[in-house]
Amino acid sequence: GAVVSQHPSRVICKSGTSVKIECRSLDFQATTMFWYRQFPKQSLMLMATSNEGSKATYEQGVEKDKFLINHASLTLSTLTVTSAHPEDSSFYICSASHGQVIYEQYFGPGTRLTVT
Amino acid sequence: KNEVEQSPQNLTAQEGEFITINCSYSVGISALHWLQQHPGGGIVSLFMLSSGKKKHGRLIATINIQEKHSSLHITASHPRDSAVYICAALGNEKLTFGTGTRLTIIP
Numbered sequence: 590g591a592v593v594s595q596h597p598s599r600v601i602c603k604s605g606t607s608v609k610i611e612c613r614s615l616d617f618q619a620t621t622m623f624w625y626r627q628f629p630k631q632s633l634m635l636m637a638t639s640n641e642g643s644k645a646t647y648e649q650g651v652e653k654d655k656f657l658i659n660h661a662s663l664t665l666s667t668l669t670v671t672s673a674h675p676e677d678s679s680f681y682i683c684s685a686s687h688g689q690v691i692y693e694q695y696f697g698p699g700t701r702l703t704v705t
Numbered sequence: 706k707n708e709v710e711q712s713p714q715n716l717t718a719q720e721g722e723f724i725t726i727n728c729s730y731s732v733g734i735s736a737l738h739w740l741q742q743h744p745g746g747g748i749v750s751l752f753m754l755s756s757g758k759k760k761h762g763r764l765i766a767t768i769n770i771q772e773k774h775s776s777l778h779i780t781a782s783h784p785r786d787s788a789v790y791i792c793a794a795l796g797n798e799k800l801t802f803g804t805g806t807r808l809t810i811i812p
Contacts, residue, residue: 623800627746632791632802680746694800696740698747 612683
């Protein structure tokens with residue numbers, strides 16, 4: 590099956606710093622990538638949808654200036670958490686779909702962010 | 706009220722038991738996913754279905770579009786099946802996730 594990787598798997602950063610998370614589709618071209626956030630014992634919540642070469646579409650309540658998403662190529666999307674605060678500590682998961690088949694999403698392993 | 710509801714929230718069973726996890730949704734959907742999330746967080750997509758029934762190994766997923774209900778069954782459950790199982794409904798090209806069912810299989 591299709592493989593999606595994320596890097597890093599875990600990151601600890603200090604409050605006020607920025608951290609970048611990468612999401613890569615390893616064996617297919619991902620025209621659409623999704624970024625989710627999951628707090629402990631809660632559902633995944635969609636943060637934004639990004640299509641290659643265009644601006645990301647953010648969900649209501651997600652600050653686009655704080656969570657910068659770049660989908661510069663068909664195999665890579667990045668999420669940058671700017672000026673991180675402890676409340677941004679969460680599990681961030683990306684997924685990717687190829688072609689026009691939005692409903693076939695392949696999930697990355699996730700990145701656990703801890704802001705101290 | 707969540708648009709996607711799962712039951713039970715927690716399920717503990719003995720190895721070998723037949724497991725059923727239920728998912729009800731209130732939105733119109735084009736497809737429904739069943740996902741497995743192991744400790745550590747990685748998510749594996751188990752099934753994507755829009756009608757009927759699918760089977761993969763010991764896992765079976767069914768969906769009833771009219772009743773807006775889906776079930777995930779595990780036959781001959783094993784401790785390695787212990788995980789959180791999440792259903793996610795796809796509508797308007799977005800996935801809406803249930804809160805998950807934490808399954809623990811005791812040897």
